[in-house]
Amino acid sequence: MKITIRDVANAANVSPATVSRVINTPELVGEETKVKVQETIDKLGFSPNAIARGLSVQKTNTIGLIVPGISDFFFNELYVGIEEVARKNNMKVLLFDSQHSEYRVQEGLTFLKQHQVDGIIFTSRPITSDYDAILSRLDVPVVLALTQSYGTYPLKSFRVDDYKAAYDAVSYLISRGHQRIGMISGPTTDIIAGKTRLTGYKAALQQSSIPISDEAIEYGEFRFEDGYRAMARLLEKQSTNKLTAVFAASDEMAIGAMRCLHDKGIRVPDDISVMGFDDLRICQMSTPTLTTVAQPLKQIGEFAVSHLLKCMEDESTSIDNSIHYVSHHIVERESVRIIVPD
Incomplete structure (x- = not known):
């Protein structure tokens, strides 16, 4: 009876794909599994070529x-x-x-x-x-x-969980005494990181009975220049908003916002606090360094x-x-x- 790769796999209690890797790319298989499969091959008396003929898929690694x-x-x-x-x-x-x-x-x-x-x-x-x-x-x-x-x-x-991460970020700002918190959001058409993070921001404000104002929210595409422009628009409404903190939906936008504030002579965090989202390496390179919610x-x-x-x-x-x-x-x-x- 002709033995197939599946017979070898069943005898070794592994998948056919594992047998294939032991024969063709043994460096991709753990030592214990490799020894077990090779011992099964030797025990049953199969040659690698005979098994290889049973393979139907070519791997490119x-x-x-x-x-x-x-x-x-x-x-x-x-x-x-x-x-x-x-x-x-x-x-x-x-x-x-x-x-x-x-x-x-x-x-x-x-x-x-x-x-x-x-x-x-x-x-x-x-x-x-x-x-x-x-x-x-x-x-x-x-x-x-x-x-x-x-x-x-x-x-x-x-x-x-982008919703929960944004909620926790804004809750952190609230725990630091901030009541007037703006947001630089991603686009609401982005249902992964835009809409969800904005919803988390609003939920945190609601939980603390802080009014939500559309005037305190601006939007961008998560990049540095978007954060800069969005912060400039928020500053145009600052006499009404009186923001003490801004939460940005990405670190790039947060650093763009801080650059805008610097250019306008507004100190971070003395005048306005800024918080980001991501924890990119650039957070440690900015001045001041950026407080953020980290996704690993x-x-x-x-x-x-x-x-x-x-x-x-x-x-x-x-x-x-x-x-x-x-x-x-x-x-x-x-x-x-x-x-x-x-």
């Missing part, structure tokens, strides 16, 4: 990564986690920049399929049902980082790759629309002052 923009500061820190885990598993990372374009996202998925990547990590943009058809044709596992799926195709995601970007990248590798290793690994929320925390630095009641 490459992970595809789609990012919204390689110039975005947050990408660098996310990529560190992704590349580190990939390298430890002898995998390469093939990057595609979607340039914040839905059309480019679909182009990127097609590009990565053509290059026969073994799996894909997709970041930041929400996945809608518009992507279901192309995702079903990829025939490789896809994992999401810093976003989630709103379509029907099963995609596991790793991210922080490197860790999110590590989680996403680790889960993707499990899916590539064992096709039976469950993939669904579940969300793995990674813990956020407040990082206190110099840009928020405590207001002592009179």
Whole structure:
């Protein structure tokens, strides 16, 4: 009777994909598993060539990564986690920049399929049902980082709870005595980081019975220049708003806001406190250093790759629309002052 790769896998109590890796890319398999599979091969008297003939999928040992923009500061820190885990598993990372374009996202998925990547990590943009058809044709596992799926195709995601993180950030400002808190929000059309963080801001104010004013909210696209311009618009209304603090939905916008305040001769935090969101390395480089709510970007990248590798290793690994929320925390630095009641 001819023995197949599945017979070897069953005898060793591993997946067929694991047997394939032991034969073709043993450096990707843990020592204990590699020994177990090789002993089973020897015991049953199979030759690697006989098993290799049963393989139906060619592996490239490459992970595809789609990012919204390689110039975005947050990408660098996310990529560190992704590349580190990939390298430890002898995998390469093939990057595609979607340039914040839905059309480019679909182009990127097609590009990565053509290059026969073994799996894909997709970041930041929400996945809608518009992507279901192309995702079903990829025939490789896809994992999401810093976003989630709103379509029907099963995609596991790793991210922080943006609503809760924003809520905690504003609650922190309130605990420091601030009652007049403005926000520089992302666009409300962004249901991942825009709308959710704005909703968390409003909920924290409501919880403390602080009135919500649309005049105290401005919007941008998460970049430095957006924060600068949004802060300038808030200052035009400062005689009415009388803000003592501003929460920005990204560190880039927060630092843009601080630069605007500096240019206007307004001191941070003495006159207006500023708080960001992300905890990028640039938070430690600004003057004053930026207090922020941290989402562990490197860790999110590590989680996403680790889960993707499990899916590539064992096709039976469950993939669904579940969300793995990674813990956020407040990082206190110099840009928020405590207001002592009179």
